[in-house]
Amino acid sequence: MQFLLLIYSSEAEVAKISQAEMAAMHGEYFKFTEEIQKSGNYIGGNPLKPITTATTVRVRDAKRVVTDGPFAETKEQLGGYYLIEASDLDQAIAVAARIPGARFGSIEVRPIRPIGQAAQA
Amino acid sequence: MDFEKFHREESGRILSTLIRLLGDFDLAEEMLQEAYAIALQKWPTEGTPANPRAWLISTARHKAIDRMRRNQRFERKAEEIAKTSEIAARPESEREEEMFADDRLRLIFTCCHPSLPMEARVALTLRTVCGITTEEISRAFLVPLATMAQRLVRAKGKIREAGIPYRVPLNGELQDRLDGVLLVVYLIFNEGYLASSGDALIRRELCAEAIRLGRVLCSLLPNQAEAQALLGLMLLHDSRRDARVSADGELILLEEQDRSLWHREQIQEGTGLVESALRRGATGVYALQASIAALHANAKTAQETDWPQIAGLYDVLLRTHPSPVIEVNRAVAVAMARSLEEGLALLDELEKREELKEFHLLPAARADLLRRLGRASEAAEAYRRALTLATNDIERRFLQRRLVEIESQRDAQL
Structure with missing residues (x-):
């Protein structure tokens, strides 16, 4: 099965992290990514730019409505993701728990629905 | 057959x-x-x-x-x-008994997976592991049948769609996941033991099922001391089932129960389990509560209860697992172990806490200590306060009865 691991954290809190700590964190992410590449779990993944860079697009009555945001009103924002292959939810949870950001923010684990399979549950 | x-x-x-x-x-x-x-x-x-x-x-x-x-x-x-x-x-089938045992354990861990909502874990365990019908579960939890059926459908859907595995967690995760399973078992037991209303027969069935599950876990995971402690705790509580409610359905407090109605063999088994769990180093919430239950169960009369030791165990529980119920129980234990005034002072302190304002056991416990101290009017007032907060029918009738008694006592004093 494939799972998307969505990494949420508070951008306000992340902004307070010192440069040295941030460098250490990057090192951890690099190491973690390498590990899950070796174990065969890794399919893809990227960090995202902060939510201030986000744009929201909607189409209503065939008209395109483009706005800024979403705004950082919620406590935690989506900051990055991994797409992984795992045998089941327990393995996906085990991988998610090793993401460095799990110690500060939270990781949402979502199974990927294969195209053509009906949406259920 | x-x-x-x-x-x-x-x-x-x-x-x-x-x-x-x-x-x-x-x-x-x-x-x-x-x-x-x-x-x-x-x-x-x-x-x-x-x-x-x-x-x-x-x-x-x-x-x-x-x-x-x-x-x-x-x-x-x-x-x-x-x-x-x-x-x-x-x-x-390879080796049949072994296969059944492993499958049973797999099923329990799947039904109690932390990614399912707690109420779904409870319902699914009762339905699938215990084989209780959806209709019975809905009656036990006072939920409409359609709601309960929907809850089960959703839970099974999530197991399938989210990739919840059908296996016993690996060693590293076993401890955490077992804690979750024990909680589900204890919730099932409590629903049967403490439920506020509903069908008495089904409630008794829930207690029996929880104990059965506890036995299954103990036999499949023989090295887990907290599982033993939980089984001991349930057996000790359940040993009083025939003494805690009178023939006409009235609640009878521990100290007024006819101890000859307690099930001795169950007390022995429960006490043995608790002792063995403690020897193996269990110090969790079930081991502590079971130790308290064992002290109550093994006192020949209410007067012989080892209150100092019970108060000490509540101290530890309060430090490790703080909760309003523990706070109140600890104050009562202190009242019985040292002095009624000291226990009352603790309860008065608790009354000042905002989060305990609506907690009916607090005025009920105060009322009881005031009654013992002979302060009838204050006791009556506390009983009335408890009555405005209590929702459980059996408890309400009990409080009402005590209120009538204390009022006639007060009138006699005047």
Whole structure:
């Protein structure tokens, strides 16, 4: 099965992290990514730019409505993701728990629905 | 052969093996129903097979394979065909008892997976592991049948769609996951033991099921001391079942219970389990509560209760697992161990806490200490306060009775 691991954290809190700590964190992410590449779990993944860079697009009555945001009103924002292959939810949870950001923010684990399979549950 | 009894005792086991073999909760349930229907027709005339369990599993499995093959004729999907042949190839029974035991444990861990909402874990465990009908579960939890059925459908859907595995967690995760399983078992027990209303028979059944689950866990995971402690705790509480409610359904407090009605053999077994769990180093919430329950259960009379030790255990519980119930119980234990005034002072402190404002056990406990101190008018006032907060019918009747007693006492004092 494939799972998307969505990494949420508070951008306000992340902004307070010192440069040295941030460098250490990057090192951890690099190491973690390498590990899950070796174990065969890794399919893809990227960090995202902060939510201030986000744009929201909607189409209503065939008209395109483009706005800024979403705004950082919620406590935690989506900051990055991994797409992984795992045998089941327990393995996906085990991988998610090793993401460095799990110690500060939270990781949402979502199974990927294969195209053509009906949406259920 | 008593078909009903067989169904009750064996369904959970048979179903857990079928779920593994078929890889699908709903299919397993449906095919087991069909197998039962065939058994009901065949067994009375042809005789009960030597191994009814194996017969049902094999019949249900073949029904499933037939159905899957039939469906494939219409939609020849490679994936479906591969799945069917994989299921058909799975060995049915190696060492039978071992297989059943492993399947049962797998099923319990799957039903209690932390990714399911707690109420779904409880319902699914009762339905699937214990074989209790959806209708009975809905009555026990005072939830409309359709709501309970929907809850079960959603839970099974999530197991399938989210990839919740059908296996016992690996060593590193076992401890955490077992804590979650024990909590589900304890919730089932408490629902039976403390439930505010509902069918008394079904509530007793819930206690019995929780104890049965506790036994299964202890026998399958013999090295888990907290599981032993939980089983001990449940047995000790349940040993008082015939003494805690009078013939007309009134609540009888521990100190006023007829101790000859307590089930001695259950107390012995529970105490033995607690002692063994403590020897193995259990210090968790169940071990502590079970130790307290064992001290109560082994006191020959209410006066001989070892209150100092109970108060000490509540101190530890309060540090490790703080909760309003523990706070109040600890104050009562201090009142009984040292002095009523000291316990009352602790309760007065608790009354100042905002989060305990609506907690009916607090004024009820105060009322009792005031009654013991002979301060009748204050006691009456506290009973009235407790009555405005209590929702459980049995508890309300008890408080009402005490209020009437204390008011007549007060009037006599005047």
